[in-house]
Amino acid sequence: MAPEPIALDALGPAGPYRTRKRATIPDVTGAPFAELSIVPRLFVTRAMAALRAGSNLPVEQRLAAMARAAEIFRHGEVAGLSYDQYEYSVSRVSGVSRQAVRSAADEIHNAALKAHFATFQARPGGAVADWRDPLTRTGRAVWTRRGEVFAVHAAGNHPAPHALWLEALALGYRVAVRPSRREPFTPHRLILALRQAGFADDQVILLPTDHDGADEVLRAADLGIVYGGDTVVRKYANDTTVLAQGPGRSKTLITADTDWREHLDTIVDSISHHGGVKCINTTAVLVEGDPGPLAEAIAERLAAIPVLPPEHPEAVLPVQRTDSARTVSDYLLSQAKGSTAHLGGDGVLAELGDGSAALRPAVHQLDRWDSGQLDIELSFPCVWVAPWTPADGVAPLRHSLVLNAFTKDEALIDRLLDEPTVSNLYLGDHPTYWMEPGVPHDGFLGDFLMRSKTVIRD
Known part of the structure; x- marks a missing residue:
């Protein structure tokens, strides 16, 4: 007898939400492996409004929570799945090798631990991080967010891209992730780990939805990132609020x-x-x-x-x-x-x-x-x-x-x-897949998320 599919709930601003409409997530053989709750556009609209109305953790608490989440994600039990069960699940549904999943999980863990360091590598040398810095008394650039809410249309080919949006969370954005149906386990586990570590339900959410709802996720956010092929890149080429991540070549x-x-x-x-x-x-x-x-x-x-x-x-x-x-x-x-x-x-x-x-x-x-x-x-x-x-x-x-x-x-x-x-x-002998927190991937994400504005005060 086949095991029951794993239930992956939407993670809204009021907690986990299991919908009547669910997408079957098959494994590589085509057999049902998981069921992903699919939320309608109205749920997305209300969830994004709640995200916008939410508050932020102070930066010290934010970074401490991310460090705790790193350990929960990589070593703990989340939504009834041990880390080994998570690793197996991702491998079976995405077809990515188990050793690649483990390496990606290590990358996400490392990114959560080093998020503050990584984000501030993008800060201009002439800018400070806070208006309270004594340098603003004589006039200085202050590095500030371009908005409050960041949307992610996640990739499904590999878990590692989920390491990147953690930088937005570290900078004080509230984040909404629309997972790929090809591999929803990683964002589901990561967001639950962040919530267990201290982030509120209205600070980071998971919105599995259809194409209509996906457009609403981006529309209701201040800024967003999307992953896809050349068609996706062309679609958002002239949209200054959306960062399109296309083929690498x-x-x-x-x-x-x-x-x-x-x-x-x-x-x-x-x-x-x-x-x-x-x-x-x-x-x-x-x-x-x-x-x-x-x-x-x-x-x-x-x-x-x-x-x-x-x-x-x-x-x-x-x-x-x-x-x-x-x-x-x-x-x-x-x-x-x-x-x-x-x-x-x-x-x-x-x-x-x-x-x-x-x-x-x-x-x-x-x-x-x-x-x-x-x-x-x-x-x-x-x-x-x-x-x-x-x-x-x-x-x-x-x-x-x-x-x-x-x-x-x-x-x-x-x-x-x-x-x-x-x-x-x-x-020289540096493989093209080499990446580390603090070096740009396709430019610094901070270049897109942040801006500098002059502050002078008494």
């Missing part, structure tokens, strides 16, 4: 003055870490000279990754329902025409025999970087390897969330640093 460049053999570990790790599902995984490698030997070496390494169910302790590759995985595989084959397949040329589907399938790695070599395939980003270890020449310059490297450049050409490094569409530049 992270890349690696190897110039002729560098022997790629000495850095193969970093290159492959950047592609395959956490199963290649994050926006900071490398999806394109450009190399000065013949790209064939490097593509072959990458393929040989990636081919050794085992095919395992996501909850297996040694799993790496992401897992989906077989029909969904087949759609991804067929799409890749259709887009890879004209390339040379070193791995995955016959498809990437690897059935596990229970209705689920892993997505095996793919390595395709391109004759030229501008074939149109370099920007195709898929949520598994899939990489395009293409030639690059100094005459190509920065053009093939634009629109990269992270660019890892293996080069000794300082003039090129200057050009890459000046390129506005390259968000982060790593030089």
Whole structure:
């Protein structure tokens, strides 16, 4: 007999709320695993109004509560689930490997502990944090919030992005999260941990809702962040109140003055870490000279990754329902025409025999970087390897969330640093997935959340 689905309630301003309308959250085989309460637009409107009317914890209490929440989230029992049960659940519903879930949980834990440090790295050097600072007596910029209520349309491809909105909470925003149906366990657990640690129900809320309600979450907030593809980015491109987080298209460049053999570990790790599902995984490698030997070496390494169910302790590759995985595989084959397949040329589907399938790695070599395939980003270890020449310059490297450049050409490094569409530049053996609290992801979130205003007082 199948176990009862886990109930995930909405977390409104008056506490947990179980609705009549619920969405079934399947595991990777398609079997029901959880039921997520779906709130209507009217509930969203009232919840957001309550959030706006709420008060803030003083900063010292706020930060202490976040530290307590970090421990509860990572080690405690929340809503009847131990940490191990949470980790297993996320892996089974999202298809992300269990070791990736654990790493993301550590990242969230670390972000909650270091939220104050991380947020204040974005503060301008000429600004102070409080109007009471003695420097305001002679006139000084004070760093202040742009609003009171922050909305999050959460990503579902990986738990780690939930570490970011904790910065808004640390800065004194009240936060509403609309979870992804693909993986609602992480925000549900995190918000309950924050409430257990001392945040009030009207200071941080979870609003699972449909598309109409999702629009209301953003409309009723002062500022918001959304995750999605190119369509989402275009939708909010001209909205100064919404920060859109789109595809990463992270890349690696190897110039002729560098022997790629000495850095193969970093290159492959950047592609395959956490199963290649994050926006900071490398999806394109450009190399000065013949790209064939490097593509072959990458393929040989990636081919050794085992095919395992996501909850297996040694799993790496992401897992989906077989029909969904087949759609991804067929799409890749259709887009890879004209390339040379070193791995995955016959498809990437690897059935596990229970209705689920892993997505095996793919390595395709391109004759030229501008074939149109370099920007195709898929949520598994899939990489395009293409030639690059100094005459190509920065053009093939634009629109990269992270660019890892293996080069000794300082003039090129200057050009890459000046390129506005390259968000982060790593030089040498630093994988593209490297992130730490206090360094910007796609700019500092504080740049979006805060502003400086002049205060002078007697």
